[in-house]
Amino acid sequence: MxxxxxxxxxxxxxxxxxxxxxxxxxxxxxxxxxxxxxxxxxxxxxxxxxxxxxxxxxxxxxxxxxxxxxxxxxxxxxxxxxxxxxxxxxxxxxxxxxxxxxxxxxxxxxxxxxxxxxxxxxKERTIQLPDGKSVVLRDIIYADYAAHYTTLHCKYGKDIILRANLSEIEALLCGYPYFFIPSKGLIINFHEVDAQNADTFTMSNGSLIPISRRKAKEVTDAYSSFLFEQLRKGGKR
Incomplete structure (x- = not known):
């Protein structure tokens, strides 16, 4: 805050x-x-x-x-x-x-x-993106990167497509504990995870996000810590 x-x-x-x-x-x-x-x-x-x-x-x-x-x-x-x-x-x-x-x-x-x-x-917290526009952090489900463009997949309205490296978006998002990189080229919002399997997250919009085998323990530990903190706060997403 x-x-x-x-x-x-x-x-x-x-x-x-x-x-x-x-x-x-x-x-x-x-x-x-x-x-x-x-x-x-x-x-x-x-x-x-x-x-x-x-x-x-x-x-x-x-x-x-x-x-x-x-x-x-x-x-x-x-x-x-x-x-x-x-x-x-x-x-x-x-x-x-x-x-x-x-x-x-x-x-x-x-x-x-x-x-x-x-x-x-x-829930109302916003950030300013590299193109000058603002987005509500909790509206972002996940971000992915391909061909010099980063796409923010959002809960409301259209997805946001930016000509920006994922590292730029990582710097904006990953300072908040509910954003995490489960595998190369992807950033997810733990609030929007519906299920976790051994090698994937199922997101609230139905997307399947792969979990890097190399980072599997780190990802699981981070998600477990997030869930524990949510329980401590009363279980609110």
Whole structure:
């Protein structure tokens, strides 16, 4: 989960870094900004899934920054870190999802994460492809490569065909634990596996994806770890 922390007190960032690390593990990708100005200099839509804004900062306040964000991104989750409810009514204007009261503690951070529905955030996560278009990660069933073109086979709409090496797509997808390379020229989404046999995966669209004999144990271990993690989360795909 890509999270931006905008706070002029680095101690607040360090505190949140600890709690997000404990609650989200390696899936937490935190970026710190010491002011609203610094954040807006690099801000672009779809860069983050959650933005935690300090309300009281010099020059631009958290509310000022939130208004700028909403000019170009209506979906990103915004939470305010504050010691006061002074701006509670204005938070509706920017569709804030949570007021995270200071001093931060683990239970307050956990309550915020529960409120924003991480599972739904994960399902909505997008990436930008080499051709500039965006795709929802969880919509990809698998990717394959042939004759200088990579095809993303998707659940909804038409398949996406790119003139791109599979290594470029691997760099985009395989940083997420549910994407894996079972054999040369192929990347699969473990969420879309319906069945595994000794040498193939059956995908949700009926495609049979071969498992390299050389990588059989590595593939099986990775898929087993994925299934265990899904069970730990309650069995939701």
């Amino acid at each position: 890509r999270i931006a922390i905008v706070d002029d007190d680095i101690r607040m960032y360090e505190c949140l870094q600890t709690y997000f690390g404990e609650l989200l593990g390696s899936s937490a990708e935190l970026t710190y900004f010491k002011s609203g100005e610094d954040f807006l200099q690099t801000w672009q839509p779809d860069a983050f899934e959650l933005i935690v804004l300090d309300i009281f900062m010099d020059k631009l306040t958290g509310m000022d920054v939130a208004r700028e964000i909403r000019k170009t991104d209506s979906d990103v989750r915004i939470a305010f870190g504050t010691t006061s409810n002074e701006f509670a009514s204005e938070s509706y204007e920017v569709n804030a999802c949570y007021y995270l009261h200071k001093p931060f503690d683990r239970e307050r951070v956990k309550a915020m994460l529960d409120r924003i529905d991480l599972a739904q955030v994960e």
